[in-house]
Amino acid sequence: MPVICREEGRTLVASVSGELDHHQAKAVMEELERRIDQALPRQLTLDLEKLTFTDSSGIAVLLRTWRRMGQIQGSMRVIHAPAQAKRVFRAAGLERMIRFE
Amino acid sequence: MKKENYVSMEFPSCSANEGFARAAAACFAAQLDPTLEEINDIKTAVSEAVTNAIVHAYPDTIGKVVMRLILREERVVEIVVKDWGVGMEDVERAREPMFTTGNEERAGMGFTIMESFMDVLKVRSTPGKGTTVTMRRKIARRGGR
Ligand SMILES: Nc1ncnc2c1ncn2[C@@H]1O[C@H](COP(=O)(O)OP(=O)(O)O)[C@@H](O)[C@H]1O
Ligand SMILES: [Mg+2]
Numbered sequence: 110m111p112v113i114c115r116e117e118g119r120t121l122v123a124s125v126s127g128e129l130d131h132h133q134a135k136a137v138m139e140e141l142e143r144r145i146d147q148a149l150p151r152q153l154t155l156d157l158e159k160l161t162f163t164d165s166s167g168i169a170v171l172l173r174t175w176r177r178m179g180q181i182q183g184s185m186r187v188i189h190a191p192a193q194a195k196r197v198f199r200a201a202g203l204e205r206m207i208r209f210e
Numbered sequence: 211m212k213k214e215n216y217v218s219m220e221f222p223s224c225s226a227n228e229g230f231a232r233a234a235a236a237c238f239a240a241q242l243d244p245t246l247e248e249i250n251d252i253k254t255a256v257s258e259a260v261t262n263a264i265v266h267a268y269p270d271t272i273g274k275v276v277m278r279l280i281l282r283e284e285r286v287v288e289i290v291v292k293d294w295g296v297g298m299e300d301v302e303r304a305r306e307p308m309f310t311t312g313n314e315e316r317a318g319m320g321f322t323i324m325e326s327f328m329d330v331l332k333v334r335s336t337p338g339k340g341t342t343v344t345m346r347r348k349i350a351r352r353g354g355r
Binding site: 162169197201 | 225226228229232247250251253254257258261264265307314315316317318319320322323326327
């Protein structure tokens with residue numbers, strides 16, 4: 110699954126596209142962690158506009174990424190989450206921890 | 211509840227089949243002309259059930275998974291996902307939010323999602339014998355039909 114990243118100053122913008130299920134989660138997580146460790150950004154913006162499906166595997170990816178950003182004293186926000194993904198993340202109460210815009 | 215239509219499929223517990231299983235369930239449910247949200251809810255619940263059969267039922271081997279899609283009377287879609295894997299000692303506990311025996315790649319939210327996205331969730335499991343997950347969702351009748 111493609112994770113496309115770009116850096117805007119100290120912000121890392123990562124766009125995840127396709128279906129983020131268990132089959133893809135590991136590759137996405139590894140790529141996100143690799144890019145975070147490389148860029149050490151102040152903020153991570155996760156752009157989910159092109160995400161066509163996710164399930165609880167996506168919840169685990171978001172939580173782990175959020176913790177990783179916390180470890181380097183950075184913040185994280187999620188933008189353009191489609192309705193299906195929002196419904197999944199809401200079921201896990203993710204909006205209490207992660208900023209959705 | 212009378213069976214009006216059904217499809218049965220068997221596949222090995224490879225993660226590549228997760229996408230196939232939920233697409234098949236979405237196609238089957240399409241005969242009731244559901245809304246996009248109803249389709250997405252079914253896809254998400256199926257993804258959770260099938261992923262569990264793939265991840266947890268057969269931790270170190272490839273095993274058999276059967277998915278049955280049933281159309282029951284009064285526009286109820288029933289999905290049964292069955293495996294012959296390790297099973298669960300305590301189903302009640304497994305269904306609790308955030309309970310997982312998996313690694314950091316699991317959130318422990320699969321059953322919670324199945325429960326909140328479907329009308330009915332039944333889980334039968336025997337340690338060493340396997341697990342059967344049955345879910346039902348009624349598809350609302352839309353205006354003019
Ligand atoms: N088909 C299955 N066979 C054996 N154990 C299962 C099965 N489905 C679920 N479980 C057990 O129930 C737990 C909770 O499942 P779930 O809510 O989907 O969370 P997760 O998959 O993230 O662990 C799993 O960690 C596993 O221990
Ligand atoms: Mg699960």
